[in-house]
Amino acid sequence: MTKRVLVILSEFGYWGEELVGPLSAFDERGYDVVFATPTGKQPHALPPSMDPDYVDPPLGRSVTTPEVAKLTRDLDESGRLANPLNLSAWAPERPYTSSPDYLRRLESYHRAVAKLEAELVPYDAVLIVGGSGPIVDLANNERVHEIVLAFARAGKPVAAECYGVACLAFARDWEDRKSIIWGKRVTGHCKEYDYKDGTGFLGVPDFNMGPPPYPLEYILRDATGPEGRYIGNFGRETSVIVDFPFVTGRSTPDSFLTGQKIVEVLEGGLRRFGW
Structure with a gap:
């Protein structure tokens, strides 16, 4: 039976390789890929992720090959992402406690x-794709x-890359408020x-946030708790961690490996990798 993967993208810009990397693995296996965004708007790649001459400041080098830049540009212009699912019309949102008829609304929510x-x-x-955009409209x-x-x-497997991993840190059962990755390796x-x-975003002209509004590493260290672990693998070329059901990729260079590991989880029963 054909596998189906839901891919969630920010409307404020995703990093190209973090989509085309996993997507290449899914397409190669013939998966049915369904895209979704917060309000159903077409997502677009961040311009630096389509520019092989863009030098990533922390790494001091380009992180986008001409081949990946072309794949990203071709996908961005293809129309494949033109009609994503609208999460605001599909997934529920918990009502305010102060809402009128709160109990009825809560029952409706459940x-x-x-x-x-x-x-x-x-x-x-x-799969939740990374880039700076998720900081704005996916993380919380x-x-x-x-x-x-x-x-x-x-x-079922839950995968996220880069700043998309913040979504996992903040996804919590309402009763105990513990992160869903508590006790896990990510x-x-x-x-x-x-x-x-x-740090910039699509749709917000001339806005430079400066540094990211939060250090993701610190959030993940806290969210995994004393029995879990954040694994940064700083200094290593790639960092992908599988601690089932979670598959997490550190950043751009890990995108193709992230896709490969998702396939191995789905088809080969992979439950642990990278730790």
Whole structure:
């Protein structure tokens, strides 16, 4: 049976290789790939991720080959991403406690969660693509959290790259408020690779946030708890961690390996890698 993967993308810019890397692995295996964004708008790649001459400040070199730049540009212009699913119309959001008829709204929310879980049955895995965009509209998006929680409860792979891994740190069961990655091994954008200046987003002209608004490494260290572990692998060319059901990739250079490991989880029963 053909595998189906849900790929969640930011509307404020994704890093090209972090999509085309895994997507190449999925396409090679003939997977059915369904894209989704927070409000159903077409996602686009961040311009530096399509520029092989762009020098990544922390690494002091280009991180985009001409081949990957072309793959990203071709995908961006292909129309394949033109009609993503609208998460705001699909996944529920928990009501404010102060809402009128809160109890009725909460009951409705739980019915919507059950409906979402039923609609996710045909999907075999979910991937959250990284880049700076997820900082804005994915990391603290409760609808994204509901999807992550639903896949984890179903025992299906949950994958994320770079700043997309923040979604896993913030996805929490409402009762105990512990991160879903508590006790797990994960990787993600390490402190040494954070920009000191120049963090930008699509759709926000001339806006330079400077450094990222939060150091992802610190969040992941706290979210995994004393029995889990953040693994940055700073100084190593790649960092991909599989601690089932989670598959996490540190940053851009890990994208193709992330896709490969997702395939191995789905087809080969891989449950542990990189630690």
